[in-house]
Amino acid sequence: MTLSEGSQPPVSKPPESRQPGAQPDLPGDGKGPGTAPSAAATAWHSLTAAQALAxxxxxxxxxxxxxAGRRLVECGPNRLPRAKAxxxxxxxxxxxxxxxxxxLLAASVVSVFVGEWSDALFIFVVLQLNAVIGGYQEWRAETSAAALDRMMRDRVVVLRGGLAREIDTADLVPGDIVRLESGGRVPADLRLLEQHELSVDESLLTGESLPLEKDVDTLVPAAAPLPDRLNLLFAGTTVLTGRAGALVVASGAGTQIGRIASALALPDRAPPPLIARLERMGRVxxxxxxxxxxVLAVVQLLQGLDLLTVFLVAVALAVAAIPEGLPVAITVALSIATGRMARRNVIVRALPAVEGLGACSLIASDKTGTLTCNELTAKRVLLFDDAGPAVAGTVGGQGYRPIGTVAVDSRAPSKQELAGFAELARSAALCNEAEIAFEDxxxxxxGDTVDVAFLVLAAKLGLDPAALKGSYRLHGMIPYEPQRRYAASFVSGGDAAAGPVSAGTTGGATVHVKGALEVLLPMCDGIDAERALAAGDAMAAEGYRVLAVARGSVSRDAAERAxxxxxxxxxxxxxxxxxxxLRPEVPQAIQRCREAGISVVMITGDHPETARAIARELGVGDGDPVVVTGAELQAAAPATQGFAAR
Structure with a gap:
C-alpha cells in the first residue's frame, strides 16, 4: 500500500478587502512556543504579504x-524540541x-534478614552488573546524539531596524525578516515577501524529490496540503536556486518540522514488547x-513444624524461584545487538528498542532518501527524427556518480545512436545553470536538481560538463520560470570534441532549449505533435518526469538579446x-520483509499515479498497489482512529 499526500490546484483569489488599518481575520487562536501571540493556527498561506506583516x-x-529580544524571551529559542538528556x-x-x-531486590533483602549473605551478595552483584552495562550503553547513545546536535549550528542574515546583520538561527523570532540565497537552509517557517527565481528542495518534509518553484502572490485555501503552499518556506528545507526575503511566521516547536519533533519527543505511550513481556513474567x-x-506454609504448619522453620523454607523457595541471572543475560544480549547496530551507523538510545525493532509487523517508510537515492537521475532517453520517436535508450547508474551507460533494447547503441544521445546531452548541459565536480x-x-541530472547524463556519455561550458561563448539566456516552463541558452563556438553547433550562417548562434514538451512543440518544425505527446504521456505514466530538449539556429543579434x-x-x-x-538494495529488502511477515507501506508526497508506479517497481503490495491520499486517510481517521490502513 502507498500513502500519497496528493495536491490541490492553487487558488489565486485574495482574501476579502478590509478597511485601512484593520487586522486580518486569523483562523484559530492560542499561543505556543515558537509562535507569536494569537498566531499559532494562522493560515499564513491564505494571507497576502502585507496581511502577514500586519x-x-x-x-x-x-x-x-x-x-526581538522581548519575543525571544516570550517564544523561546528557535530550536527543535528535545527531551532533556x-x-x-x-x-x-x-x-x-x-x-x-x-x-530480586526483595529476595536480596530477605536473604540478608535470615543471614544468607552469599545469596544476598550474589543477587546484589547481578543487579549492579545489569545496571552498569545497561546504563553505560544508553549513556554512549545519548552522548553520540548530543555530539550530532552540537555539530549543527547555522547562521542567517536578518533585518533588524532596517539594518542587515548575521545572527545564530537559534535567535530568530516570529516577525523577523530574513534573507536567503541558493544553497542555504531555511531556518524557520517563513512567509515569502519577495523572491527571484526561487526553487526549494522540500524532500525532508514532503518526500518530493523534485524542486518546488515558489511564488509570493499565490494564495491557497487554509486546508491546502504543504506542497501547494507556494508562498511559504518550511524549516529544514533547502534553497536550491534564487534569492528571497521572507517573514518568520513560526520558529522552534511552532514550525511544521517542530511539530513532528514534538510528537517524537513525547513519552512512549506503550512499553517496548520486551519490557511488557518481562513485566508480565515478573508478575506471573x-x-x-x-x-x-x-500452600507450602499451610502444609508444614499442619505437620507441626515451628514457625521459624516454615519461614526459612519459604525464603529458600522464593530465592530459588527467581531467575537471578536473567536480567544480566538480557542486558548483555541487547548490548551486543546495540553494538552491531552501531557498526551500521544506527544509534540505539534505549536497549529494549533493539528487541522492539525485531518485533515489528509493519514498516511505514518514507520514500525520498530512504527507499530512493534522493538524487534525481535521467533514466530514459527517447530520440526523435523527422517522423517522431525513433530510438529509446535506458540509462544505467544511480544518483550523481557518472557511472552507467546507455542501452538500446538491452544492447549497446550503434555509433549513430550514441552520437544522437550525446547531441541531446550536450544541448541539455549547455542549457544549464547548475555546477558539478567529480572529485575521487x-x-x-x-543548483537545480534537474540541471544536475542533465550534467550527470552528459558525463555518462563521455562529455566533460565543465569543459563543455568553457568551450562555448554564452550570449544570452532565458532562465526557467514556472510560468514560462522552459529555459534557453544562446551560444556560439565549440571545439572539435564537442562537435559543430554554430548556425549555418556566418555570425550566427545556436539556441539550446529544454522544458515541458507541450511548450516546446510549437517552437519545433517538422514534428508529429500527436505522436510526440503520446510518447511523453507514456513515459509520464511510468512515473517519470518528462522534459523535452531542442536546438536551432538564430542570429547573433537575437542571441545577444536572448x-x-x-x-x-x-x-x-x-x-x-x-x-x-530506487536504492539497489531496497526491492530485495522489501521482499525479505514480506517473507518474514512484515507489511511495508510507502509514504510519499508524490502524485498518486507516480506513487503507484514506484510502489509497483518496489514490489510494495500485491499486483496493483493500493494508493491512499492524505485527504482519504484523514476522512477515514474517525472510523479507523488513526493509521490503520493496510
Whole structure:
C-alpha cells in the first residue's frame, strides 16, 4: 500500500478587502512556543504579504532589537524540541525499573534478614552488573546524539531596524525578516515577501524529490496540503536556486518540522514488547511464588513444624524461584545487538528498542532518501527524427556518480545512436545553470536538481560538463520560470570534441532549449505533435518526469538579446525521463520483509499515479498497489482512529 499526500490546484483569489488599518481575520487562536501571540493556527498561506506583516506586528524593515529580544524571551529559542538528556545517575536508576528486578531486590533483602549473605551478595552483584552495562550503553547513545546536535549550528542574515546583520538561527523570532540565497537552509517557517527565481528542495518534509518553484502572490485555501503552499518556506528545507526575503511566521516547536519533533519527543505511550513481556513474567513469577509459599506454609504448619522453620523454607523457595541471572543475560544480549547496530551507523538510545525493532509487523517508510537515492537521475532517453520517436535508450547508474551507460533494447547503441544521445546531452548541459565536480569518490554539485541530472547524463556519455561550458561563448539566456516552463541558452563556438553547433550562417548562434514538451512543440518544425505527446504521456505514466530538449539556429543579434521570439523552427532532439532512482538494495529488502511477515507501506508526497508506479517497481503490495491520499486517510481517521490502513 502507498500513502500519497496528493495536491490541490492553487487558488489565486485574495482574501476579502478590509478597511485601512484593520487586522486580518486569523483562523484559530492560542499561543505556543515558537509562535507569536494569537498566531499559532494562522493560515499564513491564505494571507497576502502585507496581511502577514500586519498579523506579526512587523514591517519591511524588520523588528527592532528590543522587540526581538522581548519575543525571544516570550517564544523561546528557535530550536527543535528535545527531551532533556538524562544524567548518569538517572540512566543507572532506570535500569532497576522492572518487576523482575523488584523481586530480586526483595529476595536480596530477605536473604540478608535470615543471614544468607552469599545469596544476598550474589543477587546484589547481578543487579549492579545489569545496571552498569545497561546504563553505560544508553549513556554512549545519548552522548553520540548530543555530539550530532552540537555539530549543527547555522547562521542567517536578518533585518533588524532596517539594518542587515548575521545572527545564530537559534535567535530568530516570529516577525523577523530574513534573507536567503541558493544553497542555504531555511531556518524557520517563513512567509515569502519577495523572491527571484526561487526553487526549494522540500524532500525532508514532503518526500518530493523534485524542486518546488515558489511564488509570493499565490494564495491557497487554509486546508491546502504543504506542497501547494507556494508562498511559504518550511524549516529544514533547502534553497536550491534564487534569492528571497521572507517573514518568520513560526520558529522552534511552532514550525511544521517542530511539530513532528514534538510528537517524537513525547513519552512512549506503550512499553517496548520486551519490557511488557518481562513485566508480565515478573508478575506471573511473583504470584506463583506467593501461592506456592502459602500452600507450602499451610502444609508444614499442619505437620507441626515451628514457625521459624516454615519461614526459612519459604525464603529458600522464593530465592530459588527467581531467575537471578536473567536480567544480566538480557542486558548483555541487547548490548551486543546495540553494538552491531552501531557498526551500521544506527544509534540505539534505549536497549529494549533493539528487541522492539525485531518485533515489528509493519514498516511505514518514507520514500525520498530512504527507499530512493534522493538524487534525481535521467533514466530514459527517447530520440526523435523527422517522423517522431525513433530510438529509446535506458540509462544505467544511480544518483550523481557518472557511472552507467546507455542501452538500446538491452544492447549497446550503434555509433549513430550514441552520437544522437550525446547531441541531446550536450544541448541539455549547455542549457544549464547548475555546477558539478567529480572529485575521487565525492561529487560536489550546486543548483537545480534537474540541471544536475542533465550534467550527470552528459558525463555518462563521455562529455566533460565543465569543459563543455568553457568551450562555448554564452550570449544570452532565458532562465526557467514556472510560468514560462522552459529555459534557453544562446551560444556560439565549440571545439572539435564537442562537435559543430554554430548556425549555418556566418555570425550566427545556436539556441539550446529544454522544458515541458507541450511548450516546446510549437517552437519545433517538422514534428508529429500527436505522436510526440503520446510518447511523453507514456513515459509520464511510468512515473517519470518528462522534459523535452531542442536546438536551432538564430542570429547573433537575437542571441545577444536572448529574444524569445526567435525560438522558431527548432529541431526536437528528444525526451528525457527523470526519476529519483530506487536504492539497489531496497526491492530485495522489501521482499525479505514480506517473507518474514512484515507489511511495508510507502509514504510519499508524490502524485498518486507516480506513487503507484514506484510502489509497483518496489514490489510494495500485491499486483496493483493500493494508493491512499492524505485527504482519504484523514476522512477515514474517525472510523479507523488513526493509521490503520493496510
Amino acid at each position: 498579523a506579526q506586528e512587523s514591517s519591511a524593515e524588520g523588528l527592532s532589537e528590543a522587540e 538524562p544524567g548518569a545517575l538517572v540512566l543507572y536508576v532506570r535500569q532497576f525499573k522492572s518487576p523482575l528486578v523488584y523481586l 513469577i511473583g504470584i506463583a511464588t506467593v501461592v506456592a509459599i502459602a 569518490e565525492e561529487v560536489r554539485h550546486l 529574444d524569445a521570439g526567435s525560438l522558431r523552427y527548432l529541431r526536437l532532439l528528444g525526451l528525457v525521463g527523470l526519476m529519483d532512482p
